[in-house]
Amino acid sequence: MPPIEKSARLQSLPRYLFAELERKRHDAEAAGKEVLDLSIGDPDLPTPSFILDRLTEHAREPRNHRYPTSAGLREARAEIGRWFEERFGVSLDPVHEIAMLLGSKEGIGHFPLAILNPGDEALVPDPGYPVYMAGTVFAGAKPVRFPIREGGGFVPEIRDLDSHVTARTRLVFVNYPNNPTGATAARPFYEELVAWAARRDLILVSDAAYSELYYNEAPPSILSIPGAKDRAIEFHSFSKTFNMTGWRIGFAAGAPPLIEALVQFKANVDSGAPQAIQLAASEGLKSLRVHGPALRGVYRERRDLALDTLRRLGCPMRTPGGAFYLWGRIPDGTTSMEFVTRVFDRTGVLLTPGTGFGLEGEGYFRIALTSSVDSLRRALQKLETLAPWKAPHASPTPISR
């Protein structure tokens, strides 16, 4: 039989970075090496019992054993609507302005297929979460990368965004708190963004998966900006907020035509999120006033420990305002991939090369703060054995803090 070819669209994607890293880790583990994995943003903490208890109860109700609707249960969406109003000061119509998702990745990946036509263009941040690009490519549209740079706090200038717009540009992805940089964006950025998008008649896609993981001020919702509800969709996740990555649950909120298009698309490819999970997760939002500060405290301790150590080792890093990542400059003048490979081979500590998030990630690496303080400390001790960071045949990159 001739070899079976994957679709051209699938083949045109860069290989999924985390799959490569997984393979490297498995090989090392198979060889009996200790691996300290700081590469993947998957919380080590369990789902809180206030959610698990509700989940068990709802799982026993026969009405939750049947196919869900594509948009999600009204009760769950109403619960989300109440939280959204309290948290962001935005009132949402649960029926037309909220849809449940099988995790925010599912919605982000499918949204371009519901909105874009072949040949359309979408602006995607570089570095950025790879799914913006993948969804755009699957829709036959063209991803156009815009840089987010350290000098600008990893938040783009609107005039820079504007320079990437063509007659085919339809939508723009933004993501704060940001993966991979940990940057946050304040209200004035969203105000400028929404005003600009209105002038250019563009759709805004805000990925707010880390909205509840912040260290200082609580990040705003783009939907709280006047005019945003005409042209923005915002993606939210329960994964990081409630350590629920394995349960696959999230939601989209925003302009009714955008929500409707996404739900219509989803009705053709999936049959909705399991109802018991929708109910337990949305009811969990009521406990966020207590759970949120405790969770943020856990990440703050890890963040400060890692920042202190890495800075002491000569590895400059901005203090992240949100999410659970540290984004550091490669200290020894090698490429991201060379650095990460060398660190892994010499210490068993697995970092993520910045280039996994786009070309602008060259010269950076990412640490996920999703291991216990003990594991993190152990990994940092191993990294200390490498310092001062010397690479063969390389001169240090000049770095300013």
Ligand SMILES: Cc1ncc(COP(=O)(O)O)c(C=O)c1O
């Ligand atoms: C920026 C960003 N958005 C969305 C997601 C998807 O999260 P989930 O599908 O678990 O809701 C992730 C996961 O790592 C992420 O980093």
